[in-house]
Amino acid sequence: MKLFKLLPFLLLLFVSISYSQKQTNTLDVNKEAVIAVMKTYKDAIQNLTTKGTIKLFTDNSEVFESGGIEGSYLHYVEHHLGPELEHFKSFSFSDYKIDVQVDGAYAFTTETYIYTIEVKPNDKGESKIIKKKGVATSILKNINGEWKISKTHSSSRNTK
Known part of the structure; x- marks a missing residue:
């Protein structure tokens, strides 16, 4: 008789644990997908291209x-980032870290890094190295199963 009284409780416990594990797995999959989007964007910049980033x-x-x-990102590519990348010989990130928080159909990222830009030589053959500490925050939205960047903000300061 006692077993019959415990059975509903045990069943509820099993279902709760299964649901919790499924939620955790879904969260991990979404975090990895968000990280992949941000990595694809970062890799494009390091390769001095905006191709495929739209x-x-x-x-x-x-x-x-x-x-x-x-x-918009399209405007940014056409009027700022695209032309700017043409002046760079190299662009690299180091000390890169990303934090991702997923909440339903939205994800929030914070990236910290140091970026180093080598500007192509000017007419006099002079080149310039720019090294700065940066941070970027982004909001991504899951649209039809794909994570897309909706808003992004970046800023930088001189390294010490």
């Missing part, structure tokens, strides 16, 4: 950089 952003995305409103 698909990483929502149509109504917004880009903010060092206190400026850059507009």
Whole structure:
């Protein structure tokens, strides 16, 4: 008789544990997918290209950089990032860390890094190295099973 009284409790416990494990697995999968999107974007920049990056952003995305409103990602690529990358010989990230929080259909990232840019030589053959500590925060939205960057803000300061 006591077993019959415990059976509903044990069944509820089993279902709760199974559901909790499924939620954790889903959260881990989503975090990994978000990290993959951010890595794809970072890798493109390091390769001095914006090719294929438009698909990483929502149509109504917004880009903010060092206190400026850059507009949509498409506008940012056409009027800022794309032309800027043409002047660089190299762009690399080091000490890169990412934190991801997933909440339903949205994900929030914080990236910290040091970036080093080598500018192509000018007419006099002079080159320049820029090294800065940076941080970027982004909001991603899950649209039809794909994570896309909706808003991103980055800023930097001189390294010590």
